[in-house]
Structures are given as structure tokens and as C-alpha cells.
Amino acid sequence: MERSGDGQWRPLVAALANDRVREVFARLTLGADADTALESPSPSRRRHVVETLRRAGLITDDLRADGDAFARLLASAPATPRPAGVERYLARDGRLAGYPSSPNERRELLTVLARRVLRPGEVLDEHGINERLAALTDDVAVLRRYLVDHELVERTRSGTAYALVAEPPPSE
Template identity: 50%
Template sequence: MSVHSWRPLIAALADDRAREVYALVVLGRPLDAHLSSLSPGKRRRVLETLQGAGLISPVDGGWRADSEIFRTALAAASAPARPEGVARFFTDGRLSTYPSRAADRQEVLAHIATRVVQPSETVGEAAITDRLAAITDDPVSMRRYLVDAGLLARTPDGGTYTSASSSPSGGPS
């Protein structure tokens, strides 16, 4: 089955009359009264659409619902690629989940640090907070986490920040 095998299912179920007939088949109800209300051409098209989509199949002069078609279509559909590494904690460039594992936290913090300050760049407190606000809902706490993790160095008065790898001491102050 192809990755587009869901299309005939949706097309069949998008038709009100086909959906009604399918519902009756699923519920095990008789179709004669409902089908007789349709013109012969429409009756034929509805049944062909449902059968062609794999939703129903003939059995003993009637019809039965084939639910396996849904599992088959889902199995054939391509699943979106799962993000890996630090990307799994971000949605549209913003931190969506703060990791609970220390190793993951350190990776996420290192990633954020490289996004907010370049090596040998000195940035004021307000600018760092603004840059972090583009990444996280709590930029003040994130600034503290980056300093505590040794990824940002700040001056004693807290007015400016640099990448800890470019600070004279190589670590937080």
C-alpha cells in the first residue's frame, strides 16, 4: 500500500450518502430501504466507491465492513520524523520542554548559550534577557541557569555577559 492510501478512504467518507451506507454496514443494519431511495446510478457509485476504498466487501448477498483497511492505511502512511538531540526540546525555535535529565539539560543550555551570545561578544543584561525571551518563556531564570551552568559569565555587577568560554576566567563569576 502507498503512503497515499488514506486518500480513497477520506474521499469515500466525505460523501454523505456513502458515509450513511458505510455506517449502516458497520452497524449491521439492512441497506435495502436506504439503497432503494437512491437512483440506480447513485446506488452503484456509492457501493463502488466504498468497495474501491476497501471499506466494504460483498458477503452472502450483502456487505460487511472491512476495518483492517484503516490499520493498513495507517501503517503505510509515513510518520513525521521525530526530532533528535536537543531539537526534541524545541518547537519552532523555542524551548517547549525543559529536560529533566541532567545530561539533556546541559546540552540544551549549551545550545541556548550559543544562540544568545557569540564568542568574545559582550552583551548587556537587558539584551541577553531579550534574546532569551525569543527562546524561552522565562528568560530571567534561563539567564541564571546559563550562568550557574558555567556557560555565561557575568560581570560582578551583573550588567554585562559574555560567553564563559571567552571570559578571562573561563567560567561563571
Template identity: 40%
Template sequence: MTQETGNRWRPVIAALANPDVRVAFGLLLGGGDLTGYLDAKSPSRRAHIVRVLTASGAVRAEGGVLALEPTVFADILADVSRRKATGIGRFLVNGRITQYPASLRERDDLLRWVAERVLEHGETVSEPVLTGRLRVLADDTALLRRYLVDAGFVDRSRDGAAYTLNEKGAQSLSA
């Protein structure tokens, strides 16, 4: 398979999106009657199924017999584990903040990302509402709320009861 590293999964998933190819692959996996299944198809459909399976890299043809490519899934998983997160993704696991950047620019990027997800332009919310929205993104909501205010993305009312996306935060939404 000559797929670009990190994209080896695409032809496999594309192949499995086709119902006929998916059945053929399942029969191959489960040791079912693949030959009987293919023989019941028209010659052009049979050729298409074989072509898609082999092009995916998950199956190879050996002497006219289809066989599973034993390393394809391990190779795909290895590609995924080698990819490094970039940008704010370095600070997230499953969409949740696991650490804060030391760099102020990166921290601003992360906080901008948070502000875009928790507040709409012109919206004012109470502290409990904002806390609930932040809880989806981080465990320490008080710290994140403080960072948003200190970085200038969110304004807090004097009594601390209401929060609003300010001009800096609103500009990030339109940028």
C-alpha cells in the same frame, strides 16, 4: 488500492468526510441495516455512496454486497510507521527536540527553526519569557538557549536578562 505508499489514508479520510458515506460506513462497521439506509437514498446518491466507499479501499463489493476490507487500516498504519522523518523532523518527536544533530549544518537548521518559533523580528524578551517559549520545544531550555546564542541566532544582553533575535536569526525568517 493503488495509492502511493504513505498516502493510502487520503481516500479513506476523504470518504469519511462525506456525512452520507460516513453513516453508511458506520452501519457497515456496526452491523446495522446498510441495505435499508441505501434503499432510502435516490439511485444516484446510492451509487455515489457505494462508489466512494469502494474507491476508498476501506470497503469492497462482492457480488453486489458491500464488505469491509479487513486489512486497510493495518496497511495504512504500516505505511505510516515505514515513513522516515527527514530534515529537522529526525530530531523531533511531537514537535519537541529529542536530540541535537552532530552536523553543524543540521544543528543550524534546527536552531533556525527554533528561533523562528520563539522570537519575532525586533522583539526583546526576558530570560524567563524565552525559557517559557523554549520549554514547549525542549526539556533542557538552558542548553537550547545556549545553542541559540552560540550559533548566532539570538543575542543575549551582557547581564543575561534579555534576548533578541539577531541579524542571522532575522535573515532566516525572511529566507
């Protein structure tokens, strides 16, 4: 199997995508000896199957299944860092994936979202804020309600205008 680069998985996946190769690997994995596992393909096909399995790192030199190939492949992949803080509640595309159960975390998440949707001093009508919220969630009404209820976004009594709640000046 390739030992470097991002393409380490390709030979392994290619091998398992081939029905004949996958069948031979399965037989070897289940304990069949090489002669039994390779009895159905023609001699030229056998050579191809064995070479494909070797290139993928799925068999040893003595033609036994090497189940550790998967562990090696996983170990060679870079670890993907897990998001921390409120980022845990956002999908990779920045859309809202869920709400925290912790009130403090929920408020922190809503604060981040409010600042993504509105700039200080900006006023939007309902259609405008809904359009921006739609980029973050499918349930625009719930998110808009949370932003208002948490006093991060204020709206007119008529519900026709929305703006960020002004931050209080720092106390001295």
C-alpha cells in the same frame, strides 16, 4: 484505495468527510447488510456512495465494511523517527518544549541553547539576549536564569551584559 504516493489518505478522508458516505459506512461497520445500509439514498446516490467507499478501501467486494483500511493506511505511512537526546525537548520549530528532569540532560540542553543564542566572544546587553531567547521560549527570564546558574552564560554584576562562558583550554 491508492497503493502508492503520499495521497493514500485522500480518498479515505474524502469518503469520511461526506455525511451520506460516512453514515452508510457506519451502518456497515455496525453490522447492517448492504441493502439495509443503502436503503435511504436514491439508486444513483447509492452507486456514488458505493464507489466512494470502494475507492477509499472502506468496503470489500461483497459490500461489507473493511475496518482494516485504517491499519493498512497507517502501515503504509513512513515511520517518523523520534528525536533522541536533547532534541526530545525541542519542538519541530526549534523552540524549547520542556526541560529534562535529569541534571546531566538539562545541562546538555542548556549548552546547546546557549550556543544557539551567543557566539564565543560575543557580548549582548539584556535586551539583545532577551530578544534571542524569545526565539526559543516564551519564558525568557527562566531560560536566561538557567543559563547563568549553570555557568554557561556569564553576566556583569549590573546585569547589563551577557556572554558565553569561555571554555577552559584542554588539559594535557
